[in-house]
Amino acid sequence: MVDEKKEESKPDLSKVLAIFESGIERGLEEDDIKMKMIGAKSAANFKNVTRIFNQFMIDTGHAISREAKTEIVEKHTDGADLAAEEDFNEAVKAIAAEATGVSEKSAASLVRSWAKKAEVECFSKPKGSGAIRNPFVTDFHAALIANPKMDENGLKQVIANLEDEKDRVNPTRWFNQHNAIRKMVNQIAA
Numbered sequence: 001m002v003d004e005k006k007e008e009s010k011p012d013l014s015k016v017l018a019i020f021e022s023g024i025e026r027g028l029e030e031d032d033i034k035m036k037m038i039g040a041k042s043a044a045n046f047k048n049v050t051r052i053f054n055q056f057m058i059d060t061g062h063a064i065s066r067e068a069k070t071e072i073v074e075k076h077t078d079g080a081d082l083a084a085e086e087d088f089n090e091a092v093k094a095i096a097a098e099a100t101g102v103s104e105k106s107a108a109s110l111v112r113s114w115a116k117k118a119e120v121e122c123f124s125k126p127k128g129s130g131a132i133r134n135p136f137v138t139d140f141h142a143a144l145i146a147n148p149k150m151d152e153n154g155l156k157q158v159i160a161n162l163e164d165e166k167d168r169v170n171p172t173r174w175f176n177q178h179n180a181i182r183k184m185v186n187q188i189a190a
Helices: 002-009 014-026 030-039 049-059 066-077 085-098 104-117 136-146 152-160 171-189
Strands: none
Touching (some): 030 049, 066 085, 066 104, 085 104, 136 171
């Protein structure tokens, strides 16, 4: 009798699968498909819908299992010199091409994760220098500190003194954004 109850309690996922396939076919977002799966008064509920959804993604070929991803990553990283940028990029591109639903960004993350577990050195892009793209803000603040009673003409001069032509493309934007700051500093300094 216990075995019969176990058989009865096994959910029928055919209705949920039909909803899933319909949602994929129509190009619905993942959350929308999950809500429809839950709302169908079917075997999918809030607790298990993500697990069911992910399994359907794997079963229908829209995604691959964690084990399959691991195999693909190991295939393309084993023996590669991941500390070299060229080898790292080659492995990333190969994984992204072979693994269903894996972008190059995800593949890079998978390679780094694998390298960390395997205690292998892995390439990473050098950190940025922290340079400011447009020096206006820095120049403006320095000029405002030097002259807290700066007038509108002083602000316009800071904009005009920007070295790179592309930084001066929209001087009105810089003026409008920072004139209020200039006025506030003028009031404080007065």
